[in-house]
Amino acid sequence: MAVQYRDLREFIELVEKLGDLRKVQGAALAFEIGAITEVAAGSESCPALLFTDIPGQPAGNRIFTNTTVSARRAALALGIDTNLPPLQALQEWKRKRVDLKPIAPEQTTNAPYLENSSTGDAVDLSLFPAPIWHKDDGGPYIGSGSVVMTRDPDTGWVNCSIYRVQVHSRDRVTVQFDHNGRHGAMISKKYWDRGQACPIAIINGQDPALFIAGFEYLPEGASELDFAGAIRGAPVEVCAGPVTGLPIPARAEIVLEGMLMPFAEESLPEGPFGEFTGYYAAEKRPAPVMHVTATHHRTNPILLGSPPLKPPRFHFGLPLRAAGIWSNLEAVGIADVVGAWQHVSQLMIVIALKQRYAGHAKRAGLVAAANSYMGRIVVLVDDDVDPSNLADVMWAVTTRAEPSEDVDIIRNAWSSSLDPRIPASHRSIGLTSNSKMIIDACIPFQHIETYPRTSALTLADALEIRRRWGHVLDQR
Ligand SMILES: Cc1cc2nc3c(=O)[nH]c(=O)nc-3n(C[C@H](O)[C@H](O)[C@H](O)COP(=O)(O)O)c2cc1C
Ligand SMILES: [Mn+2]
Structure with a gap:
């Protein structure tokens, strides 16, 4: 088109x-x-x-x-x-x-x-x-x-x-x-x-x-x-x-x-x-x-006019820079990334992928964290989770990530003087880095076969239902 x-x-x-x-x-x-x-x-x-x-x-x-x-x-x-x-x-x-x-x-x-x-x-x-x-x-x-x-x-x-x-x-x-x-x-x-x-x-x-x-x-x-x-x-x-x-x-x-x-x-x-x-x-x-x-x-x-507004409102309803991060992941050879998204006006990144090997998700998370301008949270989810849907993402975080095992913190990373959490005394001397939390909300790779099955529709099935029945569901 x-x-x-x-x-x-x-x-x-x-x-x-x-x-x-x-x-x-x-x-x-x-x-x-x-x-x-x-x-x-x-x-x-x-x-x-x-x-x-x-x-x-x-x-x-x-x-x-x-x-x-x-x-x-x-x-x-x-x-x-x-x-x-x-x-x-x-x-x-x-x-x-x-x-x-x-x-x-x-x-x-x-x-x-x-x-x-x-x-x-x-x-x-x-x-x-x-x-x-x-x-x-x-x-x-x-x-x-x-x-x-x-x-x-x-x-x-x-x-x-x-x-x-x-x-x-x-x-x-x-x-x-x-x-x-x-x-x-x-x-x-x-x-x-x-x-x-x-x-x-x-x-x-x-x-x-x-x-x-x-x-x-x-x-x-x-x-x-x-x-x-x-x-x-x-x-x-x-x-x-x-x-x-x-x-x-x-x-x-x-x-x-x-x-x-x-x-x-x-x-x-x-x-x-x-x-x-x-x-x-x-x-x-x-x-x-x-x-x-x-x-x-x-x-x-x-x-x-395009005034900056409190998140999640953002100039672009499709997170354009997530497309760049998605391309970066592919360019460095990380296979089977099925989605990338930014929430909270670019401040949180979610990557969805089909896990192929142990460490696959973390590899993607590290690349995304490196390229996350001002972001504080990077979340990895499996390919059955829609990264553009924050409720879906939090479902994965709360049912697949064990905080004691699946969270890593990266220090001294890319942010800017616009970051409200960095103390003014730091910003004034050019200290404008932040830290980033990588949450691996994918099913642990070694448990993929045995993890409790989900009872929810697959994304594809849900789309198909919407295609066939949406006209009824959306009636007012
Ligand atoms: C609506 C909107 C407002 C922006 N306002 C500013 C601004 O006031 N100052 C600034 O340096 N960048 C601002 N930016 C970001 C820059 O436009 C953006 O980073 C751009 O890539 C910079 O282009 P350059 O590499 O040619 O300098 C804004 C972006 C948007 C979408
Ligand atoms: Mn330019």
Whole structure:
């Protein structure tokens, strides 16, 4: 199945056809739009939201949230059958991702993003929506799911990733890099080291393929635009920004162009901003400042908003990074992995496998733990357990794992300064590692033949029953 949208507007139409869209009129930028988004993301139906008639905003301005928060809409964005159960959908994405061939963008002169432009003194960011997403946030953010574009001055490589963007005044925003390894941070530093400002464009309201690409860990030198093209199976159409010359997606909704000033010369206090852990990670801190010298927007523009929310709510309803971990396990030769999933917004990993030999499960657990960014819990389950189903996973933990025998602790492992459990005094001196618990909830290998048989349906039988009888069971 191919991707069926060219831009955010076409994606919203598809979401509406799925029956997943709710329109919300008159909600306020300060806390309310964020709060409604959080409640919706945590509800069972998990609708996507289109906010209209926003008080204080030009009449046609809109905000779209919860874009890919459900598994079904994540599948829609990836061009995967939306009827697949979540684990099968993730498996499909893992397969597709391994074979993806980058597709370079295509130039076009037909660029809806240039329908309306302002430059110089006419630039006024108050004409665009920038919610205060969580109550204690330090200010309004136009960029919560926005894509930041920069070009490497040496190689011409264009990087497009998601970094948050706070609005400070009519023509000033800050861009927040979590650490110096972010490609946007590395590229801007190259300009700054030469005493120059870094040309930068911020894309607010991009198609979901680029949203997903902006989240992928691509290597240095690889362009997220090419990856977005690969997801779509067609090149992203781009048109050079009048100020920066950057290849801006032609069908973007709101575009800011300008210069990211050398950090040593200019900074503004940024944040705090609620994180995906459900906590604030720091107080206000200095961040580099962008001078916005031009804005462009489509008529009646739509901002794509994606505030981090308390788990389990997450930007992507399919745990995209679990697909990467699943591929890693296969790449190092661990056979018969039948599933990988992340719960609690990436903080817990579950691997399901068909055990072939003693130590097989632990081998998978160690690889998964090594690649578990900020995670604290890795669980191994047998292939009769659906790793995407937390209740199923806990059933395995409570009936197959003996805590005194089946739990290992790995110390001093990969986390980050966003981790709320690491004491501030440690984080401030760069001590940002955590520990990880590996729970082997597989039936002990030597007892597989003699372990009490389960009375439950197999996953396949349960699926078949749902296929044949679901129409009766789902009646209201
Ligand atoms: C909705 C969303 C918001 C994000 N916000 C930030 C952010 O503010 N700062 C940051 O450094 N990374 C943020 N990230 C993570 C990066 O986008 C992600 O790690 C990306 O792979 C980095 O790309 P890069 O390797 O090109 O720097 C965010 C991701 C998502 C999906
Ligand atoms: Mn990158």
